[in-house]
Amino acid sequence: MAPPAQTNRSPSPSQPSGKGEVSDLKMQLRQLAGSRAPGTDDAKRELFKKVISCMTIGIDVSSVFSEMVMCSATSDIVLKKMCYLYVGNYAKHNPDLALLTINFLQRDCKDEDPMIRGLALRSLCSLRVTNLVEYLVGPLGAGLKDSNSYVRTVATMGVLKLYHISESTCMDADFPATLKHLMLNDREAQVVANCLCALQEIWGLEATKSEEASTERETLLSKPLIYYLLNRFKEFSEWAQCAVLDLVSKYVPSDSSEIFDMMNLLEDRLQHANGAVVLATIKLFLQLTLSMADIHQQVYERIKAPLLTLVSSGGPEQSYAVLSHLHLLVMRAPYIFSADYKHFYCQYNEPFYVKKLKLEMLTAVANESNTYEIVTELCEYAANVDIPMARESIRAVGKIALQQYDVNAIVDRLLQFLEMEKDHVTAETLVLVKDLLRKYPQWSHDCIAVVGNISSKNVQEPKAKAALIWMLGEYAQDMQDAPYVLESLIENWEEEHSAEVRLHLLTAVVKCFFRRPPETQKALGAALAAGVNDFHQDVHDRALLYYRLLQYNVSIAERVVNPPKQAVSVFADTQSNEIKDRIFDEFNSLSVVYQKPSYMFTDKEHRGPFAFSEEIGNLSLGEESTDNVVPAQRIEANDKDLLLSTSDKEESKGSIHNSSAYSAPGYDGSLAAPSQTDLVSLDYKPTPNVPSATFAIDDLLGLGLPAAASPPPPTPVLKLNTKAALEPNAFQQKWRQLPISISQETSINPQGVAIMTSPQTLIHHMQGHSIHCIASGGQAPNFKFFFYAQKAEEPSTYLVECVVNSSSCKVQLKIKVDDQSTSQAFSELFQSALSKFGFS
Incomplete structure (x- = not known):
């Protein structure tokens, strides 16, 4: 054929x-x-x-x-x-x-x-x-x-x-x-x-x-x-009118008659169909009347209707932009907009970002006359199937309560939220109840009666769990099961990944111990022992502080940990008045939408930390040094960097394990011996044939010695090139072309996390195992690294994306290799080198 x-x-x-x-x-x-x-x-x-x-x-x-x-x-x-x-x-x-x-x-x-x-x-x-x-x-x-x-x-x-x-x-x-x-x-x-x-x-x-x-x-x-x-203003296009209005807003009139002439000439621009022209005109009117208090207030009244019309007549993007400007004006003069609160009710078909801004405006315009109607509307949103919307509405109710408007009814509404048996509703409500009790201690009896029925096992969110633990410690005398709930939480210390929860748990146990010593003695000993051995620096330090206070004087420790408290009158504002005025001066700009002055998002030194990208292909790499010594140090901080730049000069800091700088005083006021201080040090290692010294407080609380860390596993057999070199462009090209061979999560030694004050510490360690870093960055608790290595016998390259979470001691790895047959061996070698971090 x-x-x-x-x-x-x-x-x-x-x-x-x-x-x-x-x-x-x-x-x-x-x-x-x-x-x-x-x-x-x-x-x-x-x-x-x-x-x-x-x-x-x-x-x-x-x-x-x-x-x-x-x-x-x-x-x-x-x-x-x-x-x-x-x-x-x-x-x-x-x-x-x-x-x-x-x-x-x-x-x-x-x-x-x-x-x-x-x-x-x-x-x-x-x-x-x-x-x-x-x-x-x-x-x-x-x-x-x-x-x-x-x-x-x-x-x-x-x-x-x-x-x-x-x-x-x-x-x-x-x-x-x-x-x-x-x-x-x-x-x-x-x-x-x-x-x-x-x-x-x-x-x-x-x-x-x-x-x-x-x-x-x-x-x-x-x-x-x-x-x-x-005089030629009406001849211009809408874009040109905005440019002219922006120029006129910088002009300083000579007298009030000139101001009125300009405002009368531009009065009809407030009715313009184009939102940009309306906002530019409003900015001009506000700037012209800043020195005239009565007229300035009348301007607020005059511009209210055009802005509310723009909110309802445009799409969601325009509504959000106009609402952002309305929010700024509402924060400066809430009483003028208080009667129009119904315009800020949320519509079912609005996107979440618009609804969230409306909730902030409802919070801002709330006063004695409209609080009941606003809170009633917000409570309807709390039952919404949209979880983020429900959370924001509950927060809005709490903010209104903290403004001292109809507190009695609001507290009753919040306590009803706890009976809805929805996890997200319960979590948000617990956080708000904590703040309310700090400001209104007189409501503790009613709140604790409801909170006491909530099982700690049903609360998983860190902030909510921390709030519940705070109430268990603060009102231990009113909550019958408080010591036993805290004890059960301490038993699961190792499973708790949030440092915030562990910190609150330490403080709550100590407070509970001062109120109900016999029932809390065991829990306190376990908490201090776990805290001293904790890998998180703040938790370790707080546990050490409580331990040494209890060693020195129990009554003094009680005055430090649980002093008489006064009700919080005002919660701190997140923005200063100076920043708010600066935003107002930049009316009709992105500053109002971002709610921060322009220099905070245009000047490089005020930009936030770099947001790590999932794919390196969208980024560009910094230049690698010729001697392969911490190449990430030479990455310049600009918009094209792969990661945040690190300092060219590494700070030399001593190990945090050195506890000889302080000796805890004993009950008799004399300084304890060094061996006694070693009892609560992280680097304590038992010495053969030398009896360990103990304190009375150790016997009282049942504190034991920290267990010695297990040795790292042996290094797998795979020889790497100690003088490997790879250009940044080649790294980037390979990363784009190669598929992910291995993607997995592993752990890092807590002792290594404790000494990782900056990315350089891990970079130096991995370089000692012939694994080089081409870029790194981030800040605690998240650090990100891009490593590379080359096989000794043949030109096979290994690329690694390594994300370290220092709070959970977890590491996310993505490995790409030229030779797929050696991917598993390299993965074991990399994890072995990582496990030794902190032992060397």
Whole structure:
């Protein structure tokens, strides 16, 4: 039987995928370049579409650059646009090719069609090639004087582009003066607006260099220019109106009559359909009346209706932006919006971020007259199937209670939440009950009667469990089962991963011991023994503090741990008044949406910690040092870093195991011997044939000695290259290409966690096992590392993403290898090296 005939199937002509197809396109474009036959423009369009399609999906079609330029000699504006798009894409990366476009772009800048003149001028200014700036001056000068307004509009922004490419060329050509003349005399409003924006940016940057530019910048805020812009205000587009309003908000009127004239002129802008114009007008009104208290309050009353209309008339994104500004105003003057609280009720179809903001506003406007209605509405939300919404509504009820509005009814509502038997409702309510008891101790009897019926086994969330434990310790005399509940929690100490819960448990047991010593004696001994051996530094230190206080004097310890308390009058605000005023000054900006001043999210030193990405492919690596000594130290802190940078200078700190710096005094006031201090030290190791000293408090509480740590497992057999080297780009490329061979969770030695004050400690340790770090970062409790290693016998590379959680002593590993057959052996070697961290 004859084999089937082979057919050569080429890709679709609309989607070229190789050099052959690009060559065909090049040949077809060259044939059409000089053709004037009918239908040539239609054929060019199809070819241009294919070229643009290839360019869009990432195929390199720069080889057809000259043919595209030759085919652009046409009056078809569609072909011109596609050609300009192609040229703008490749000219930025190929300055030599950009030179080929100058002649035809300059020729098009003189075309009879103003649309082509404008498009050509915009493309010419968008090349952004420093060596070609001399070719921009002539067309820009002609464009600023063009008879068509579209060309002048493009030219004004072209001047700004030229300034960013070459400041000296722009200033030598005296373009700012030309823009100023156009701004004051051009009949087209859009040209005036573009001139204003360009001059603001140019003179703003030049003001730091020369006094003349600073003076010119001040002329933008002169009374004649402000009045000129306001008199032409209705001619501007919505975008231009916002720009003018932003400029006018910086102007300082000479007297109150001038303020009223400006406000009367712009009164109708509050009814505008565009939310940006309304917010810009509101900002201007608020800025103008800051020094006039009565008028300022009237402005609040006047702007309330437009803002509420914008909230209900737009989509969820607009509603959130407007609500953010309303929230800022409500925080400054809640009494003005208190009667409109129903506008802030949540709708079923609103996204959660809008609902959450509305709950914050309901909390802010609550007062004596509307608290009952607001709390009733919030209680309905607490039964919502949407768990985040239910949590936020319960928090809102608690915040209102802390504002001293109708506390009796609110406390009853909160206690009813505890009877709903929903885990998330119970958890949030326990946290709020704790805060309420701190402020209203008189409600302890009613609250404890309900809280006492809650089983600690049904509370799993750390904050809720910590709140329940706090109440068990604080009101141990009123809760009959408090010592036994605490004892059961201590028995499960090793299973409790939250350091916050363990800290509260220590304090609660000590408080309970002072109130009910016989029942709590055993629990206290177990808690102190577990706390002293805890790997978390804060838990260890607190347990050691309580132990030494009890050694010294029990009555003094009681005064320290459980002193007489006064009710908390005011809970601390998360934001200072200075920050709130700063946000108000930046009204109608992202500062209001983020609820923080602009410098906190624009200045690098105020940015938050780096959020680790799941995939390294979206990030770029820092440069690795040549000697492979802690390469992560040389990663610069910029937006392209793989991880947070670490300090170039590692702080040398002593081990926290050294407890000889302090000796606990005994009951008689004398200092205890060093051997007695070793009893509660983390690094205590029993010495053969030497009897251990004990205290009376040890016998009383039944404290035992910490068990010696088990030795690490033996190292698996796999030889690694001690001088392995890998470039950051190669690491990144391999990480993208290789699949994940092993993904698993393992543990790290608590003693190692205790000494890991910074990422460098683990980096040095792993480097001693021929496993090198190419990048690291993070802050406690989460540290992240990218390690690499190479096999000694053959060029096989191992890549590891290692995320360490110091609070739980857990490590998440993702391993990628060239040779899959050795992945398990390397995984065992890596975990073995990790397990030895803290022993060496």
